[in-house]
Amino acid sequence: MFEAKLIEIGQRAKQAARLLAYASTESKNNALLAMAEALLKNQEEILEANQRDVQAAEEKGLKKSLVNRLRLTAASIAQISQSLKEVVALRDPVGEGEIWTRPNGLRIQQVHVPLGVVAMIYEARPNVTVDAAALCLKSGNVVILRGGSEALESNKVLARVIAEAAEASGLPGGCIQLITETSREWVQKLIRMNEFLDVIIPRGGAGLIQAVVQNSTVPVIETGTGMCHAFVDRDADYEKAVPIVVNAKTQNPGVCNALETLLVDEGIAAEFLPLIGEELKKLNVQLKGCPRTCDILTYSLPATEDDWKYEHLDLILGVKVVPDLDGALNHIYQYSTKHSETIVTENYSRAQRFLREIDAAAVYVNASTRFTDGGRFGFGAEIGISTQKLHARGPMGLKELTTIKYMVYGDGQIV
Amino acid sequence: MFEAKLIEIGQRAKQAARLLAYASTESKNNALLAMAEALLKNQEEILEANQRDVQAAEEKGLKKSLVNRLRLTAASIAQISQSLKEVVALRDPVGEGEIWTRPNGLRIQQVHVPLGVVAMIYEARPNVTVDAAALCLKSGNVVILRGGSEALESNKVLARVIAEAAEASGLPGGCIQLITETSREWVQKLIRMNEFLDVIIPRGGAGLIQAVVQNSTVPVIETGTGMCHAFVDRDADYEKAVPIVVNAKTQNPGVCNALETLLVDEGIAAEFLPLIGEELKKLNVQLKGCPRTCDILTYSLPATEDDWKYEHLDLILGVKVVPDLDGALNHIYQYSTKHSETIVTENYSRAQRFLREIDAAAVYVNASTRFTDGGRFGFGAEIGISTQKLHARGPMGLKELTTIKYMVYGDGQIV
Known part of the structure; x- marks a missing residue:
């Protein structure tokens, strides 16, 4: 019938x-x-x-x-x-x-x-x-x-x-x-x-x-699933890194191009994590950190495997300290849904490696992942975001x- | 294991x-x-x-x-x-x-x-x-x-x-x-x-x-399946139509862009069918015709539904007389695998309608369907033909x- x-x-x-x-x-x-x-x-x-x-x-x-x-x-x-x-x-x-x-x-x-x-x-x-x-x-x-x-x-x-x-x-x-x-x-x-x-x-x-x-x-x-990462490199400009991470996580946390995992270069973790942690705390973002992150930010909860794997689509952010760019690339290779990934750095060669080696629909240098959108790309409209x-x-x-x-x-x- | x-x-x-x-x-x-x-x-x-x-x-x-x-x-x-x-x-x-x-x-x-x-x-x-x-x-x-x-x-x-x-x-x-x-x-x-x-x-x-x-x-x-048609319009130039049909059918009958069904405008059927039939007979092509075709070409066998539906990939050609362009469009709409289709005509408007209204990977005017090929299109090589x-x-x-x-x-x- x-x-x-x-x-x-x-x-x-x-x-x-x-x-x-x-x-x-x-x-x-x-x-x-x-x-x-x-x-x-x-x-x-x-x-x-x-x-x-x-x-x-x-x-x-x-x-x-x-x-x-x-x-x-x-x-x-x-x-x-x-x-x-x-x-x-x-x-x-x-x-x-x-x-x-x-x-x-x-x-x-x-x-x-x-x-x-x-x-x-x-x-x-x-x-x-x-x-x-x-x-x-x-x-x-x-x-x-x-x-x-x-x-x-x-x-x-x-x-x-x-x-x-x-x-x-x-x-x-x-x-x-x-x-x-x-x-x-x-x-x-x-x-x-x-x-x-x-x-x-x-x-x-x-x-x-x-x-x-x-x-x-x-x-x-x-369409859709976006397990998006931001990697803050040791040569990041914090004045760019903080707004980018805050924007990507909090501007509209329920959407596919919102940030889910923050990766921080070991070389700047002790300096950068308190900075970004403070800002995110003000905006009621719950952090789920790796052991090193939890050491530095005592208000972070310990992250589980699921935090790296699945979108929160909420004011929750996974945070992991990685040894270097290669550590970031490997983490993203393992967990990315190939939607949108960003690196914050002033280093030319590492920016180029990130753009080249990351396999995703959109790969950014020094910009928020929230730009992955038909309107924002200049297409006038969109029927969805293909992954x-x-x-x-x-x-x-x-x-x-x-x-x-x-x-x-x-x-x-x-x- | x-x-x-x-x-x-x-x-x-x-x-x-x-x-x-x-x-x-x-x-x-x-x-x-x-x-x-x-x-x-x-x-x-x-x-x-x-x-x-x-x-x-x-x-x-x-x-x-x-x-x-x-x-x-x-x-x-x-x-x-x-x-x-x-x-x-x-x-x-x-x-x-x-x-x-x-x-x-x-x-x-x-x-x-x-x-x-x-x-x-x-x-x-x-x-x-x-x-x-x-x-x-x-x-x-x-x-x-x-x-x-x-x-x-x-x-x-x-x-x-x-x-x-x-x-x-x-x-x-x-x-x-x-x-x-x-x-x-x-x-x-x-x-x-x-x-x-x-x-x-x-x-x-x-x-x-x-x-x-x-x-x-x-x-x-x-890739692949090509139930390809040629429509010979009432305003076809026979000096183009005969070589195109012969080439599309016989040059390499086992391939996907070879001709499987010939559609002939009623207005020229009595004139054109004997012409093309003679040429195809010389090349040992077996014709499977609609009743009208069998009337005109007595050596044609009667076509079955399967002849319109499935590729022969052999020296066999389905032949059908259709009332006009619309008849051809309707037959192709029903049986085409959307690979390659060609019209032979000198009429501008009917050529344009055929190009516009046929839904296929390649639609031709006055050329053999055998051109649907990466090399012949100028791509240098091909990994296959997507249908x-x-x-x-x-x-x-x-x-x-x-x-x-x-x-x-x-x-x-x-x-």
């Missing part, structure tokens, strides 16, 4: 994808503007649905930070609507590419084209429903949305409003579809619908992502939602 | 990858030249081992075309050695990229880096052992090779000779490893070694590729064996 429904969604998506693939940028932009308009016009209905979600979440005793992430206001709807207009301003990668001519006169054009049908599986964040749909649509992709169950009422209204607006503006029906069943069975089935889906992008916690990666037969772009190596790595913008095709112009050439 | 051996291979590969990732182009080129030299120096041992493979294959009654593919000669070894020198001449994509500066002064560099550890699973073709190793090495990747069992004796010698040469020239040991066990169990285990492998590239028949795609948990780049959309599509050269990383140069920037 539910299988038939999913297949229907898949078929509609595939049919829409065939047409949306070559919709003009102008028609896609018109749809985005219509969607932005429609969100404002239907604000009341959206807020009512959201109120039901928020109330249910509070009754269920959901964590306050999660309830806040779920809550929409007139201001946040205005902001979501505005963000659609910003997507209009982004350059459409579809149809862009390179061309070259072979000695036999064949002209080969490598052109960006949409992936086709993208399935987004994400947590209870209503804004992602609209953001993901907008980025997929702008890059010519059909999207199937499956958001967290706590946001279902909000998502139902949001998805209906933007899908209707897109269709009314002339795009094919089925461009934006929401799966409204919240049982796990549906997700399990969805991620094996190779016939209808071109890619699955899971966005959210490590559990959600691993569940998709392990069970999907459709290609997945893995895999195939297809996309790091912040994914519109271009990462495309593939290529070769258009070859001949005049009768044969081999 | 065999698991421990595989893990040992995986660990050696991963250790080598950490170093090979930033080996200089010069040192990689020196290794390639040493490998080319070593092949010539050890020619006798290679030929002896190959003789054992060929003899066993003949005794087993292997198809003649497969035995020929397996056989090495002094001349073919010289050619393989020469092809290594050609890889030396190719541009190394590692370290190439773009750089931009953000308003806050952060300089962001997007740089190509190796994927890491590549596992190649392929059929009994000894030349692939050397070619694949060379392309992986040049792009900074460690390779684990698993060739078809009929070529095992040849592969053992080839892999040992080139691996020793690479190591002697200064590259880390473990850069090139061959799996010498031929049981299926090993492959099943290999394709689930996510801890050690970054990507698996299967090369060969549809059965081999599907077995890997279905069971692998490591990311796979799918998937993620990461790489179409012929894969050295660049497709890399991923990117962002190197970010800061001066104390925080968010």
